[in-house]
Amino acid sequence: MYYPKSQITTNLYTNGGELVYVSSQAQYIGYYYKTSTGKYFTGRTPQDSPNLELKLISINTDLNNLPTLFSVPVNTFDNNIEDYNNIKQFPQEILNVPTYYQPQPTQQDYQIGEFRRYFVKKTNELLYIEVSKETYEAILNKDSKWVWYDYFAFNIPWQITGDKLQVAKTNNNIVDLTMKNLILPKFNLYLRDDYIKFYK
DSSP states (O other), X not given: OOOOGGGEEEEEEEOSSSEEETTTOOBOOEEEEEETTSOEEESSSTTTOSOTTOEXXXXXXXXXXXXXXXXXXXXXXXXXXXXXXXXXXXXXXXOBOOOOOOOOOOHXXXXXXXXXXXXXXXXXXXXXXXXXHHXXXXXXTTOTTBTGGGEEEEEEEEEOSSOHHHHHHHHHHHHHHHHHHHTOTTHHHHTTTOTTTTOO
């Protein structure tokens, strides 16, 4: 079809989101021209277009005629907001977070000569916390009432009786070995290199 130059706007370009093919409703990206009657065609000019049947229509002006162009109903977003507001009204369960626990060796521990110390490390930062055995087990067993997914739990034996120098050396070796095997950088600094803590 012939259009006088005065009735067409040539060398237009779209990056997408404006025009689609009438036949397939697929989005069009590229050069196009527009006629004075409001029709769109592929190509910079009528001479460039290899197939004038690939007429383009504007998504903005013909959206109601293209029900298959978008698979999401217009009111879906409103429904999602309403669902979110309804969810917020339910009370959210507060999960337990590990807190510092000061162990107290028992008389029986001193008779045995050692006891267990329990720790957790934050998985995404260099943060250690000494915790109770109950907290340690909750994190280790992935208790749903705890934020177990943020922590790594481990324990070490700790000598508390015997020759003082030997106790310090033994505990130091245990800490060094644990740091190496479990990849626990600077765990010794958290303990302040106090290898005779709880010693009697």
